[in-house]
Amino acid sequence: xxxxxxxxxxxxxxxxxxxxxxxxxxxxxxxxxxxxxxxxxxxxxxxxxxxxxxxxxxxxxxxxxxxxxxxxxxxxxxxxxxxxxxxxxxxxxxxxxxxxxxxxxxxxxxxxxxxxxxxxxxxxxxxxxxxxxxxxxxxxxxxxxxxxxxxxxxxxxxxxxxxxxxxxxxxxxxxxxxxxxxxxxxxxxxxxxxxxxx
Numbered sequence: 247x248x249x250x251x252x253x254x255x256x257x258x259x260x261x262x263x264x265x266x267x268x269x270x271x272x273x274x275x276x277x278x279x280x281x282x283x284x285x286x287x288x289x290x291x292x293x294x295x296x297x298x299x300x301x302x303x304x305x306x307x308x309x310x311x312x313x314x315x316x317x318x319x320x321x322x323x324x325x326x327x328x329x330x331x332x333x334x335x336x337x338x339x340x341x342x343x344x345x346x347x348x349x350x351x352x353x354x355x356x357x358x359x360x361x362x363x364x365x366x367x368x369x370x371x372x373x374x375x376x377x378x379x380x381x382x383x384x385x386x387x388x389x390x391x392x393x394x395x396x397x398x399x400x401x402x403x404x405x406x407x408x409x410x411x412x413x414x415x416x417x418x419x420x421x422x423x424x425x426x427x428x429x430x431x432x433x434x435x436x437x438x439x440x441x442x443x444x
Contacts, residue, residue, distance in 0.1 A: 301407070303357070303415045305399060305437070307392040312359055312366070314399075316384040317376060320345065324406045325352060337375065337382055345382070346373040354386045358400040361392045393419060396438045404430045 302317040320326045320337040329344040330337070337345055354371045368386040376383050401413055417424045417437040426435040 301403075301410050301413045303399070303401070303413055305359075305397070305415065305417045307390075307397065307419055309391055309393070310389065312361070312388040312390055312392050312397065314357060314359065314368075314386045314388065316353060316357065316386075317381050318384070318407075318410070319380060320382045321380075322408045322410050323352075324408055336380060339375065342373065342375060342382075349373045349382075349384045352406050353384055353403065356402040356406065357386065358402070359388045359390075360398040360400065361390050362395055366390045394439055396436055398434060398436045399428075400434045401428050402433060404433075 301319075301322070304315040304317075306313045306315075320330075321335050325348050326337070326345075328348060329341045331341065332338070350371045350373075354368050359366045359368075366388040369389050371384070371386040373382055373384045375381075397417075399415060401415075403410075403413065411429055413428045415426045415428055415435050417426075419437070419439050422439075424437055424441060426437075428435055
């Protein structure tokens with residue numbers, strides 16, 4: 247239990263000394279209070295960070311394709327209202343089919359993969375609900391072997407994103423990972439497989 251004392255307590259114009267604390271106890275109390283408020287601040291920051299409208303894009307090249315996975319809260323997409331028939335702001339399993347068709351039409355064309363300066367169109371794309379979360383996973387596969395050459399990802403998603411300010415792009419190539427941030431002012435990121443992970 248933490249107890250607080252005032253060294254002087256006013257009462258009808260008079261000062262009556264309150265319980266005195268030794269310097270060691272005072273320092274200990276201040277340290278405990280500082281630790282409490284620091285922990286509280288970390289929890290608040292974590293809660294705010296979870297609520298930030300951030301999207302995630304993962305890029306993984308292999309021998310035949312570049313696999314791109316886009317994770318987003320479907321509510322953040324401008325066209326979500328077209329498939330949210332019960333207006334609960336959640337993508338329900340029965341709404342996944344119409345959402346997948348719109349996701350292919352909108353999102354896959356707005357995520358451009360360039361290898362060696364050449365634009366590579368996706369040959370397969372789909373969407374599914376992320377297990378245990380309210381997010382949806384949109385996947386596209388681009389037919390090219392880009393394991394040993396630089397690759398650029400151009401994100402033109404801000405026309406269909408409602409509030410998201412930042413997309414975290416993670417590039418995973420043969421066990422090595424690089425990460426970049428893109429936003430509405432910086433839409434293009436390039437990954438070089440010879441670059442050391444940051």
